Amino acid sequence: MNARTPPPIRPVQADVEAAVRTLIRWAGDDPDREGLQDTPGRVARAYRTFFAGHEEDPAALLATTFEDAGGFDDLVLVRDIRFESHCEHHLVPIIGVAHVAYLPRDRVVGISKIARVVDAFARRLQIQERLTRQIADTLVDTLQPRGVAVVIEAQHLCMTTRGVHKPGSTTLTQRWVGRFRHAPELRRDVWQGIGRSGSGRTPAT
Numbered sequence: 001m002n003a004r005t006p007p008p009i010r011p012v013q014a015d016v017e018a019a020v021r022t023l024i025r026w027a028g029d030d031p032d033r034e035g036l037q038d039t040p041g042r043v044a045r046a047y048r049t050f051f052a053g054h055e056e057d058p059a060a061l062l063a064t065t066f067e068d069a070g071g072f073d074d075l076v077l078v079r080d081i082r083f084e085s086h087c088e089h090h091l092v093p094i095i096g097v098a099h100v101a102y103l104p105r106d107r108v109v110g111i112s113k114i115a116r117v118v119d120a121f122a123r124r125l126q127i128q129e130r131l132t133r134q135i136a137d138t139l140v141d142t143l144q145p146r147g148v149a150v151v152i153e154a155q156h157l158c159m160t161t162r163g164v165h166k167p168g169s170t171t172l173t174q175r176w177v178g179r180f181r182h183a184p185e186l187r188r189d190v191w192q193g194i195g196r197s198g199s200g201r202t203p204a205t
């Protein structure tokens with residue numbers, strides 16, 4: 001944003017409710033009928049939850065670390081972190097799991113904070129590739145570990161409930177940083193840890 005561009009004005013709840021009334025009318029229904037009267041307010045509140053990550057600073061979630069981990073510097077893998085996100089193309093849910101691994105250098109982080117970082121990025125308008133990368137980059141920047149791995153498997157409802165209509169299809173993305181990039185055995189540890197048999201190939205740089 002350059003100096004002449006004013007910051008975007010954030011709509012207030014009344015603006016959002018008016019937009020939802022328009023959507024209801026566009027769908028062919030009457031926003032004033034009894035069953036729909038409270039819907040615009042509900043949708044505004046739901047969207048606030050869905051996109052709460054835009055208000056969060058994921059790096060701050062990792063601020064508390066522990067150096068006294070008994071010299072532990074081996075693999076830490078938090079598996080099956082269920083998340084709900086929304087695709088930025090259709091505003092339709094992306095539902096999946098993230099598996100996050102790191103090799104500590106001199107400190108570890110509370111494991112719940114890793115799941116919080118996943119949520120902070122998931123609760124935004126997203127594409128899966130960016131979500132994967134943002135989680136990995138945040139761990140790298142804040143913990144400076146020897147390596148980070150993020151694998152995400154997700155179902156995009158824009159592919160299953162509309163458009164190409166492929167129910168059951170899932171998308172898998174992976175990001176390997178540091179030691180994981182050039183150590184197939186470490187990547188195999190992650191694949192085995194998450195119950196999958198990934199290839200040991202070295203990812204393109």
Ligand SMILES: Nc1nc2c(ncn2[C@@H]2O[C@H](COP(=O)(O)OP(=O)(O)OP(=O)(O)O)[C@@H](O)[C@H]2O)c(=O)[nH]1
Pocket residue numbers: 087088089126127128129156158159162163164
């Ligand atoms: N790479 C990537 N694509 C995504 C993600 N979520 C949704 N998409 C895709 O974004 C694309 C948008 O394509 P468009 O042709 O502009 O939109 P569309 O006409 O609604 O496309 P269809 O979904 O094929 O009906 C689609 O191919 C979606 O499958 C994501 O996380 N990553």
Ligand SMILES: [Zn+2]
Pocket residue numbers: 087088089090091092156158159
């Ligand atoms: Zn989509």
